[in-house]
Amino acid sequence: MSNLYNRPICVASGLLLPFLFFANPPWLTLMGVGPCWAVLWLLPWALVDGPKSAAIAGMLLGCLLDGMTLGDATYIPSLLCLGLWWGNLGVRREPFERRLNLGLLAWLGSCWVGITLWLQFVLRNHEEPSQWLGSWGFSTVLAQSLLTGLIAPIFCSFILLFFRKQKALILEKNRFGR
Amino acid sequence: MAAPIWAAPFRLKNLLKIWPIIILATALFVVRWTKGAAFADFYALALRPFWPGTAQKHWIESGLDIQLQSKLRLLEQDNQRLRALLSLERASGEERISAPVISRVPGGWWQQIELGKGRVDGIMNGAPVLGPGGLIGIVESATPFTSRVRLLTSPKSRIGVWVPRLKRHGILTGVGTSRPKLVFLEKDPQVRPGDLISTSPASTLLPPNVPIGVLQSFDSAASFEPSGFVQLIASPEAIDWVQIQVR
Numbered sequence: 001m002s003n004l005y006n007r008p009i010c011v012a013s014g015l016l017l018p019f020l021f022f023a024n025p026p027w028l029t030l031m032g033v034g035p036c037w038a039v040l041w042l043l044p045w046a047l048v049d050g051p052k053s054a055a056i057a058g059m060l061l062g063c064l065l066d067g068m069t070l071g072d073a074t075y076i077p078s079l080l081c082l083g084l085w086w087g088n089l090g091v092r093r094e095p096f097e098r099r100l101n102l103g104l105l106a107w108l109g110s111c112w113v114g115i116t117l118w119l120q121f122v123l124r125n126h127e128e129p130s131q132w133l134g135s136w137g138f139s140t141v142l143a144q145s146l147l148t149g150l151i152a153p154i155f156c157s158f159i160l161l162f163f164r165k166q167k168a169l170i171l172e173k174n175r176f177g178r
Numbered sequence: 179m180a181a182p183i184w185a186a187p188f189r190l191k192n193l194l195k196i197w198p199i200i201i202l203a204t205a206l207f208v209v210r211w212t213k214g215a216a217f218a219d220f221y222a223l224a225l226r227p228f229w230p231g232t233a234q235k236h237w238i239e240s241g242l243d244i245q246l247q248s249k250l251r252l253l254e255q256d257n258q259r260l261r262a263l264l265s266l267e268r269a270s271g272e273e274r275i276s277a278p279v280i281s282r283v284p285g286g287w288w289q290q291i292e293l294g295k296g297r298v299d300g301i302m303n304g305a306p307v308l309g310p311g312g313l314i315g316i317v318e319s320a321t322p323f324t325s326r327v328r329l330l331t332s333p334k335s336r337i338g339v340w341v342p343r344l345k346r347h348g349i350l351t352g353v354g355t356s357r358p359k360l361v362f363l364e365k366d367p368q369v370r371p372g373d374l375i376s377t378s379p380a381s382t383l384l385p386p387n388v389p390i391g392v393l394q395s396f397d398s399a400a401s402f403e404p405s406g407f408v409q410l411i412a413s414p415e416a417i418d419w420v421q422i423q424v425r
């Protein structure tokens with residue numbers, strides 16, 4: 001088994017996300033909206049560990065975040081899809097080295113998560129379509145995706161390096177045995 | 179023997195002889211006319227070094243505080259008695275517990291705060307949460323040691339409110355922004371910006387007569403239902419401690 005799941009420190013890093021969600025540092029918010037921490041963590045995981053592992057990680061992360069929020073809207077489908085997409089990108093292409101690529105992927109991922117949440121709110125609250133553009137959901141999607149895209153080049157590249165190192169350790173251990 | 183001065187025929191020379199009496203009479207007339215203002219002012223100025231110190235001022239102020247508190251207590255007791263007669267929810271400030279805000283997500287998708295007290299302290303789901311100034315939300319879920327509060331700004335929040343000036347009901351709905359939407363059921367509710375919005379005096383779910391906010395804008399020409407936006411008195415962004423009404 002060469003998945004990141006085998007490294008407790010990698011799993012523990014994911015368990016830090018609820019604390020980041022709760023802390024919601026005000027200096028790291030845009031219009032009162034914080035970054036999408038789940039996207040910032042899932043992106044490097046998926047790029048390093050592949051689609052299956054990332055889909056499972058996305059689903060588990062979605063469960064974790066749903067447990068910390070009020071309301072019926074869920075993160076699970078959007079994070080599951082992102083895990084599959086980014087996992088495939090990580091497997092098929094050359095390893096991501098450019099930070100701007102990470103920023104762009106995180107921005108797109110955050111937009112996707114935001115839009116799925118927004119749609120869930122709109123459909124459940126039966127909002128009029130004419131009010132969609134003026135509603136708070138639109139500004140939240142914009143603010144959150146922009147902030148996530150700006151933070152990702154720094155945050156994700158650190159975690160990406162960390163996960164790659166852990167993955168290399170796992171592979172090395174598997175190759176030479178214990 | 180010379181004749182007295184008032185018996186003498188009027189002459190300017192004689193008048194000059196009685197000038198001290200005239201000046202004294204004028205001064206006394208001024209004193210009477212001004213109700214002794216100059217005397218009082220002079221008295222105050224002269225005795226300024228001997229005025230009572232600030233301690234006495236504090237005594238008087240604390241006496242006033244005690245008087246106001248006892249008056250408030252009597253009014254509250256009176257209010258409780260009348261509410262009991264009308265079989266309405268009790269409005270008691272004694273059943274509130276304070277809790278620290280340990281996490282705050284006032285904007286974005288989830289408008290919620292996390293409190294540092296839970297079921298162990300008697301907090302149950304549905305308990306109203308009050309900040310300094312008024313109601314800020316309702317406890318949505320509680321663990322043994324924490325409680326999660328849905329803020330009034332959250333899109334899922336929907337409570338009945340009251341306009342005390344007009345004695346009219348409305349529905350306060352969160353729309354995700356910092357200003358919830360107030361919807362009236364009547365076509366012409368006659369409200370105007372600046373009206374206070376509070377919980378209903380007949381409310382059974384929320385503590386009665388608790389201020390919530392001030393109507394900031396109102397659109398009476400709305401096609402279906404007249405609505406406006408309310409500026410909340412207690413802002414969740416800046417609150418570190420809240421009070422929870424426990425039953």
